[in-house]
Amino acid sequence: MSLNGILWLAHLFFPRECVHCGVLLDFRERDYLCPGCRARLETVPEPVCERCGVPLEIPAGNPATCPDCREHSPAYRRARSALIFSGPGGSLVRAYKYSAGPYLSGACLRPLLAGGERWYDWEKYDRVVPVPLHPRKTRERGFDQAAVLAAGLSRKTGIPLDRKSLVRIRYTGTQTRLSRKSRRENIRGAFLVTGRDRVRGAEVLLIDDVHTTGATVGECAEALIGAGAAEVDVLTLARAVSR
Ligand SMILES: [Zn+2]
Numbered sequence: 001m002s003l004n005g006i007l008w009l010a011h012l013f014f015p016r017e018c019v020h021c022g023v024l025l026d027f028r029e030r031d032y033l034c035p036g037c038r039a040r041l042e043t044v045p046e047p048v049c050e051r052c053g054v055p056l057e058i059p060a061g062n063p064a065t066c067p068d069c070r071e072h073s074p075a076y077r078r079a080r081s082a083l084i085f086s087g088p089g090g091s092l093v094r095a096y097k098y099s100a101g102p103y104l105s106g107a108c109l110r111p112l113l114a115g116g117e118r119w120y121d122w123e124k125y126d127r128v129v130p131v132p133l134h135p136r137k138t139r140e141r142g143f144d145q146a147a148v149l150a151a152g153l154s155r156k157t158g159i160p161l162d163r164k165s166l167v168r169i170r171y172t173g174t175q176t177r178l179s180r181k182s183r184r185e186n187i188r189g190a191f192l193v194t195g196r197d198r199v200r201g202a203e204v205l206l207i208d209d210v211h212t213t214g215a216t217v218g219e220c221a222e223a224l225i226g227a228g229a230a231e232v233d234v235l236t237l238a239r240a241v242s243r
Pocket residue numbers: 018019020021022023033034035036037038
């Protein structure tokens with residue numbers, strides 16, 4: 001049977017809907033978004049803060065840095081995101097995190113790679129490191145969404161995947177309702193670098209699903225830099241932007 005035949009049969013028994021608008025998808029659709037919603041996936045508009053990647057209202061001189069980064073300089077060199085965490089992009093990432101999980105990894109990896117290519121030069125990196133989940137959270141959720149993205153990115157770009165060097169040593173619960181400052185305090189000391197030899201002198205690309213205040217990726221970068229990493233750049237699938 002041809003691939004299309006298999007897809008058609010699968011679709012007959014498990015019809016799939018667009019994760020944003022709910023319309024029934026064509027059986028050949030791979031992205032879990034209908035063509036209309038896919039066309040409305042938003043990338044992060046420029047100009048952005050050159051450190052944390054937040055869109056800036058007004059181009060603020062050169063280099064353009066946002067007030068948060070001026071007040072509290074992040075340990076990473078740059079953080080960038082592929083999509084805006086609202087509209088179809090928000091639905092895609094939420095479905096990936098909370099329900100459909102690994103089924104959506106391909107649909108999420110494509111924009112992640114496109115976003116990464118927009119900002120970064122893959123050749124520069126020695127290792128790609130996912131923000132680690134606490135083992136308890138991986139059990140609750142059934143899969144580790146950042147690790148799946150990092151593994152896919154490593155396969156496509158050839159940057160070696162490193163899931164061992166950075167570990168989460170503290171369970172932090174959900175940070176959704178915390179302020180920027182409380183998030184930073186809540187996450188402090190949650191990560192540990194176990195493979196200092198692997199990390200020393202390395203250019204690290206750190207991967208996560210959503211960048212909200214940047215507290216989590218900032219803390220990971222601090223642990224990696226503290227262990228001797230040369231530089232850490234961050235790439236996330238989506239960026240939460242207040243509007
Ligand atoms: Zn749709």
